[in-house]
Amino acid sequence: MSAHTTIQRTTIPQIKAMKGQQKIVCLTAYTAPFARMMDEFVDLILVGDSTAMVGYNMENTLAITVEQMTAHALAVTRSSEKACVIVDMPFGSYQESKEQAFRNAAYILKHSNAQGVKMEGGEFLAETVQFLTERGIPVMAHIGLMPQYFNTMGGFKAQGLSPEMADRIYHDAMVHTQAGAFGLLIEGSAEPLARRITENVPIPTIGIGASPDCDGQILVTEDILNLSGPRIPKFAKQFADAQASIRAGFKQYAEEVRAGTFPTLAHCFGVKKDD
Ligand SMILES: Nc1nc(=O)c2c([nH]1)NC[C@@H]1CN(c3ccc(C(=O)N[C@@H](CCC(=O)O)C(=O)O)cc3)CN21
Ligand SMILES: CC(C)C(=O)C(=O)O
Ligand SMILES: [Mg+2]
Numbered sequence: 001m002s003a004h005t006t007i008q009r010t011t012i013p014q015i016k017a018m019k020g021q022q023k024i025v026c027l028t029a030y031t032a033p034f035a036r037m038m039d040e041f042v043d044l045i046l047v048g049d050s051t052a053m054v055g056y057n058m059e060n061t062l063a064i065t066v067e068q069m070t071a072h073a074l075a076v077t078r079s080s081e082k083a084c085v086i087v088d089m090p091f092g093s094y095q096e097s098k099e100q101a102f103r104n105a106a107y108i109l110k111h112s113n114a115q116g117v118k119m120e121g122g123e124f125l126a127e128t129v130q131f132l133t134e135r136g137i138p139v140m141a142h143i144g145l146m147p148q149y150f151n152t153m154g155g156f157k158a159q160g161l162s163p164e165m166a167d168r169i170y171h172d173a174m175v176h177t178q179a180g181a182f183g184l185l186i187e188g189s190a191e192p193l194a195r196r197i198t199e200n201v202p203i204p205t206i207g208i209g210a211s212p213d214c215d216g217q218i219l220v221t222e223d224i225l226n227l228s229g230p231r232i233p234k235f236a237k238q239f240a241d242a243q244a245s246i247r248a249g250f251k252q253y254a255e256e257v258r259a260g261t262f263p264t265l266a267h268c269f270g271v272k273k274d275d
Helices: 012-017 032-038 066-078 098-112 123-134 147-153 163-179 191-200 242-259
Strands: 024-028 044-047 084-088 116-120 139-144 183-187 205-208 216-219
Touching: 012 084, 032 066, 044 066, 044 216, 066 084, 066 098, 084 098, 098 116, 098 123, 116 123, 116 147, 123 139, 123 163, 139 163, 163 183, 163 191, 183 191, 191 205
Parallel strands: 024 044, 024 216, 044 084, 084 116, 116 139, 139 183, 183 205, 205 216
Antiparallel strands: none
């Protein structure tokens, strides 16, 4: 047995096969500590472009680059061994043409060792989904609320609430499925729409602010740990208060340094026993 055949990373075909069998548990991670801690609990880690907002305190996701996403993705793959890892293609790196999309997706995967990419878009994106899938790059299509349309939409607005819009998003889901997407991420959309899509596609749907009936769920990790800023979406639920625990640690450290009780000689080098 070779030295590196201990744990096999979950593959994209395995994620696809989970539909109808078991819920697909997904979270975002951008850096080593969270990737390392969540690896045993999640099936899939998304290196989300939400790091623009959560990690860099930007107003929206538009300014993050291919190089930044690649660096975050590499940190995540180096710090996990079990979860399937996919990466958000950042704004402007895939919308221009299917060739541009392939070039940037191949760059990201080559330099990060991640397994697939996610891209936001409706019907126009289907030929890109097919082009990449045929050439060895698995694509998850992100539909519904698409944060990269921040300027077109004038903010983050729930989608598919009217029958006309719901039908258009349903159609987008069918077209992406036909094009070979390995999964659909449905964000901020009417619940009946997300359920109807889930029931009518053979590929997994991953919901965020979508429906309990989606094949899997995802949230932004910092949101569920109370580590995000003040603007947390309605669909996020707080599962732990890491902020309280981290702030307590900062407070204690500051107090001990100011009081001169940290460090002690036990934290120092070259200290003689009888000093
Ligand atoms: N911290 C964080 N969590 C996220 O889930 C997330 C990000 N950042 N950044 C990228 C996108 C943007 N997302 C968001 C951000 C805000 C709302 C929001 O405020 N929605 C309103 C309803 C908007 C409407 O329909 O008018 C809400 O009440 O939740 C939704 C999705 C989801 N993603
Ligand atoms: C919110 C999830 C789905 C995402 O796209 C991100 O984290 O960027
Ligand atoms: Mg994203």
